Amino acid sequence: MGTEDALEAALERIEPILDALAVGITVRDIHVSTLEAAEATQLAVSPTIRINGRDIQPDYIENTCESCGGLCECEGDVDCRLWQYRGEEYSTAPVGLLVESLVQAIAPNGMQSSESRESRAYQLSSNVREFFEGAGSDESDCGCGC
Template identity: 35%
Template structure:
């Protein structure tokens, strides 16, 4: 008896959108030119990649995290500012730094504060290059970049960051006891001039704001 041919069974494959999470960890996003510039470049990269991501149902999420203490640095395994991670994987495979004038001013440290520098296609940048971020995002979309990196041993908070946190805390305590109200200090001068403008002076009941 001739058997009736069975129709092929078609398996329906459901596609669940997979988010791409972009983390920017920074010491400051207001005064630090490197951190603010990196955020701007991330936003530019997202606009470039967004059409391709939307075409396959992928959302691009940005999470900005300000690291304002040693405890927070440990919690986020933070060792250099700014740090950019895509789905938990650091964009920079090595840590290179140079003196950052913005963060040196914020900390008031005589030794200075160093922030990350980026090497991309033979050039050096003080902000994460747009091209580097675009390549990382496209790599995730194409399945070429790991979304679950193996954990890297964290060596603790570097001395460079310890000095920054200590210096900034000391400056904030000094500002709290200066002659000017904090709201007045916030608007009396440019961020890069705060060290000279708002720092305590040797004059009694006086500070650099007046």
């Protein structure tokens, strides 16, 4: 919840840079709804933001997400990505992190990143696997995967 709004805000902030460099950005919003789709798209954790195919924060932790859990009619918790930026933790992708990641991708030699953006081998998180494997497992399940 809120990640799409944060991305939209970040894109608005870098619009002058995009215009000055005559660079365009294409945003693909992919909602993954099955375990098969998670594996096919190599979704490790939710939500994920990739630039040029690379997760902007490949090292992640997950935490109980009250806003997503509130959408679920099942008993149990829903875990989402906990974003880390400048020594703080955020339940929604911080706009500053998104702006820095986008600028780094547009002009990689003009900005030194303080955090590694290196890719790591794909591995679906146990939380995402459990979320999808739980969907539809019995008649009382609401289908959210909890």
